[in-house]
Amino acid sequence: MGLFAPLFLLFNHTNKLLMIIDYKRIDLFGKMLFERAVIKPPIKRPNPMNNEACFLHIRQGKYNSISEDEFLSAIKRQSVLMKCGNFLGQILPDKQTGLYEAVAVHFHPDVLRKIYMNNLPKFLTKPKKNPIATNMVLMEASIPVDKYVEDVLFYFENPHLVNEEILILKTKEIILLLMQTQNAPNVLQILENLFEERTVDFKTTIESHLFSDITLIELAQLTNRSLSSFKRKFKATYHSPPLQYIHSRRLQKSKELLAISEQSIGDIAFDCGFKTINHFSKKFKESFGVSPSLYRKTLSGK
Structure with a gap:
């Protein structure tokens, strides 16, 4: 579905103020992989993810992610990893620029299976021992993630250099980075349950x-x-x-x-x-x- 694409389509085909200042996406195997947006907030909208997961990195502004029973805030250089589930997204502006900028990486089960073929990582094959207690996790600022996002932005600016092999490598790279973050145990729990529905009464x-x-x-x-x-x-x-x-x-x-x-x-x-x-x-x-x-x-x- 994408975090920003529906907003872009809505405001691009009405007489309302266009809140999306810049929007780009890159697909892999027919599904959205990378998404980048610069927005003039505030905006609050549903963000259901029925059969996908998402890594969202904030470059400007603030993002409040609201799930069935959780509330999480991420600011500049922080990131949020969200598994499949129902979410609301609240986008707030940077105090200096008045803008919000973020880069998202989307994970689809069929795309990951195609990427890894017969060598699936443990988080996709490991038996689930206990039901997961959360639908999302916050990751603090880190230089490796910053560098990764800069690489993604480079490909947005140079789409002629993008090919299937590079996109596969970049997908594997972000998963490896996520598993080495300071919050690795919680991130791993999310990854192991990436596409498992979590029931909240x-x-x-x-x-x-x-x-x-x-x-x-x-x-x-x-x-x-x-x-x-x-x-x-x-x-x-x-x-x-x-x-x-x-x-x-x-x-x-x-x-x-x-x-x-x-x-x-x-x-x-x-x-x-x-x-x-x-x-x-x-x-x-x-x-x-x-x-x-x-x-x-x-x-x-x-």
Whole structure:
């Protein structure tokens, strides 16, 4: 599918602002292998990977990767390895340039089998002992990965030098580099389960993102449901409509934090999933009859 290609197609065929400043891809055996994009964020979009995995290296800006029950942030020179699963991707700008730049390497099972032929690496053949506990892993900045990405960028700028043999070698090289990173044990666990589906139950996904800035449509995507199906499942599980339940939980948490925390009201509002202080204050007063500041002041007086 690609991390950026759908955005490029969408904004290239509408009258909307073209957020993709530069986009290139290189394919191997008919499937996307390398992808490079320079984007003017912010952008937040679904990123389902049903039968592929991806290595994403950040060159400018910040990338928030959100899975069924996890949240991971990567900044400049850091990388994320994501196995197959449901994800949301949030792209944020570099504070100085206002841009986001990243290079992605995509892994497809049929492409890897063709690359390795009868000499498959252990991570593709090793029996799975325990179910994997995560869908993604963060890799810290490293000079070898930086050098590798520079090589890939060279081929983007010189496509006449690209051939099948080089692409096969570069695919094998990134896998070897991943297995030698500082986070090698966790990376290896991801590699060993690269195309294995990981089941996360409905309630775990909901509880993991109750206080995140995620819409109902995005929650539905993470649970692999349509919005209408998600709402039905939610009401059957929690005996309450989604928005009503989520707002109630967020307000209750904010009330507790106001009582025990020294955080500012603004920080509490954002930590509990409210986008603005005004919206938080309005909902708080509707539910508890007083503003957050007056509620805190009343408690401090006691």
